[in-house]
Amino acid sequence: MIAMRKPTRWLIGIFGIAFTTVFFIVPFAFIFTMAAKDQNEASKLQFSWPTHFQLWENIVTVFQSRDYMLIIAFINSFILTVASVTLMVVFGSMIAYVLDRRKSKLNPLVNTLVLAGLIIPPAVVPTIWVMQSLGIFKTLPGLIMVEVAFGLAFTVITMRAFIASIPREIDEAAIVDGAGPLRLFFQVVFPLLRSVIVTVIVVQSIFVFNDFQNPLYFLPGSQNATVQLTLFNYISQSQSSFNLLFANILVITIPMLIMYIVFNRQIVAGMTSGAVKG
Amino acid sequence: MSSPKTSDRPGTRTLDRPPRASAVHVDKTYPLWFYIPGAVVYLALFITPTLFSFYFAFTRWTLFKATFIGFDNFVLFFQEPGLIGSLKNTLVYGFTTSAAKVVLGMLLAVVLSAPIIARGYLRSVTFFPVLVSAVGVGITFQVLLDPFHGVVNAAITFFTHADGPGWLTNPAIALLSVAAIDVWKGVGLATLIYIAGIAAIPNEYFEAARVDGASAFQMFRNIILPLSFPATSTVITLSLIGGLRSFDLIWTTTQGGPGFSSDVIASVIYKNYQAGFYGLSTAGNVILFIVVTAIIYPLSRWMNRRETVL
Numbered sequence: 001m002i003a004m005r006k007p008t009r010w011l012i013g014i015f016g017i018a019f020t021t022v023f024f025i026v027p028f029a030f031i032f033t034m035a036a037k038d039q040n041e042a043s044k045l046q047f048s049w050p051t052h053f054q055l056w057e058n059i060v061t062v063f064q065s066r067d068y069m070l071i072i073a074f075i076n077s078f079i080l081t082v083a084s085v086t087l088m089v090v091f092g093s094m095i096a097y098v099l100d101r102r103k104s105k106l107n108p109l110v111n112t113l114v115l116a117g118l119i120i121p122p123a124v125v126p127t128i129w130v131m132q133s134l135g136i137f138k139t140l141p142g143l144i145m146v147e148v149a150f151g152l153a154f155t156v157i158t159m160r161a162f163i164a165s166i167p168r169e170i171d172e173a174a175i176v177d178g179a180g181p182l183r184l185f186f187q188v189v190f191p192l193l194r195s196v197i198v199t200v201i202v203v204q205s206i207f208v209f210n211d212f213q214n215p216l217y218f219l220p221g222s223q224n225a226t227v228q229l230t231l232f233n234y235i236s237q238s239q240s241s242f243n244l245l246f247a248n249i250l251v252i253t254i255p256m257l258i259m260y261i262v263f264n265r266q267i268v269a270g271m272t273s274g275a276v277k278g
Numbered sequence: 279m280s281s282p283k284t285s286d287r288p289g290t291r292t293l294d295r296p297p298r299a300s301a302v303h304v305d306k307t308y309p310l311w312f313y314i315p316g317a318v319v320y321l322a323l324f325i326t327p328t329l330f331s332f333y334f335a336f337t338r339w340t341l342f343k344a345t346f347i348g349f350d351n352f353v354l355f356f357q358e359p360g361l362i363g364s365l366k367n368t369l370v371y372g373f374t375t376s377a378a379k380v381v382l383g384m385l386l387a388v389v390l391s392a393p394i395i396a397r398g399y400l401r402s403v404t405f406f407p408v409l410v411s412a413v414g415v416g417i418t419f420q421v422l423l424d425p426f427h428g429v430v431n432a433a434i435t436f437f438t439h440a441d442g443p444g445w446l447t448n449p450a451i452a453l454l455s456v457a458a459i460d461v462w463k464g465v466g467l468a469t470l471i472y473i474a475g476i477a478a479i480p481n482e483y484f485e486a487a488r489v490d491g492a493s494a495f496q497m498f499r500n501i502i503l504p505l506s507f508p509a510t511s512t513v514i515t516l517s518l519i520g521g522l523r524s525f526d527l528i529w530t531t532t533q534g535g536p537g538f539s540s541d542v543i544a545s546v547i548y549k550n551y552q553a554g555f556y557g558l559s560t561a562g563n564v565i566l567f568i569v570v571t572a573i574i575y576p577l578s579r580w581m582n583r584r585e586t587v588l
Contacts, residue, residue, distance in 0.1 A: 016390075102310075106310065
């Protein structure tokens with residue numbers, strides 16, 4: 001990397017800290033302070049430390065409102081995220097693996113379909129029409145399948161570049177040892193994909209958990225809302241109590257924040273070997 | 279996009295095996311049915327609706343009954359000023375956000391790849407906005423950019439003693455304000471991709487340049503800029519696709535308003551869907567399909583060629 005003298009390191013670092021504080025820390029601090037204020041103070045929209053610090057009370061109120069709907073929404077969102085990301089990883093890695101290892105006449109078609117999946121915006125109403133005929137419209141399994149279908153292309157592209165870097169000699173050694181195709185893939189190759197799987201899990205979880213558009217179209221109705229939909233509907237309900245609105249934002253951001261902190265180091269590693277390498 | 283090179287050698291190298299047998303071996307080792315689970319979901323819920331959209335876009339449609347009406351939906355789309363404006367807004371939004379993410383992402387990544395103090399902290403903080411949902415970001419910035427009481431305009435008044443603009447309420451700048459929020463939210467991902475791209479550049483280049491006495495700027499201009507092209511093409515492709523299809527942030531900040539000033543095709547699709555004009559909504563989908571494909575396909579072909587040249 002570019003070498004730097006010690007004063008330069010400090011100078012640029014301090015400038016960076018100042019810059020990120022204004023542009024990134026202040027908005028986050030704003031969310032936090034708003035979430036801890038009482039209703040009157042929050043309605044002034046100022047960036048200040050709350051005079052009555054009542055973060056916990058606000059969070060409890062948010063959870064209690066509308067018959068604990070946020071808890072149901074959390075359960076829905078977790079099921080949605082875990083199920084769809086798991087299926088994406090399993091299905092996507094199987095496709096990427098065969099696509100890389102086996103040259104068949106299907107390859108050009110599969111490549112075209114994968115690229116199409118990345119580029120083409122999903123056709124909304126026809127998707128609803130198909131889901132209705134399958135009986136999965138307005139159901140959580142239906143939305144899970146939709147997220148899988150929409151996220152598969154990115155997963156395949158990211159994983160394929162990584163699988164290409166795994167030497168085939170490993171496959172051959174396993175075959176000589178008598179492994180069948182299923183054992184070869186799931187017990188030998190799949191564990192080697194760890195770093196790219198972590199990257200895919202993080203990126204797709206953020207996408208699915210924070211998704212607003214697809215639940216809005218394919219899982220309408222308050223019975224089985226996701227956390228993003230409950231937050232959006234909460235805007236009209238709590239227009240006068242900004243403290244609760246921001247407490248809601250804070251609460252539904254924490255799961256992704258924790259996931260990022262846990263996987264922080266491995267994300268860059270996975271991207272270096274997977275998505276970005278030409 | 280990155281284009282992995284598949285090697286041409288046969289799948290097995292076992293000795294004393296005729297080539298025919300090894301082809302059978304490949305078939306057995308890498309079975310084609312591995313495609314099936316993903317393909318079923320993908321074909322049913324993505325490809326089928328996409329193909330049918332080309333029929334339903336030409337109909338008046340109630341989900342139960344579709345009447346063929348030729349190009350009427352498209353004519354309507356291009357006659358109404360609100361709808362044609364959404365096409366222009368889509369392009370403006372897509373290109374400004376994508377360009378800003380490339381430039382800022384590259385700059386941030388170069389700084390965050392250098393050995394500066396607090397590097398890990400700075401990398402994390404830049405990525406934080408990516409973790410917040412579009413709904414959360416939308417609400418936060420609606421409040422921050424409030425024309426009368428918002429923090430941003432309070433700061434502007436404090437420094438200049440003049441009133442700040444109505445970021446999201448002035449039709450002339452509402453779209454660009456949302457685009458700026460989008461950049462704020464998305465630049466962390468672009469930066470991460472660039473950091474990975476810069477990390478993949480072999481260190482020998484920097485060492486050689488250092489021996490030759492190159493300045494930091496020369497290293498950036500002659501090593502980082504050309505050799506991080508794969509990252510650039512990834513960032514451009516992903517952010518342009520995301521920008522042209524963007525819905526979440528626009529809907530949660532302005533809902534296409536004031537008037538139609540920040541409407542994009544994706545929000546028009548939703549409005550028509552809400553109003554029950556399913557045929558018109560699907561026509562919007564087809565138009566969006568054509569716009570995105572007409573821009574991304576040649577662009578990614580061109581960038582792939584450049585990548586192989588490098």
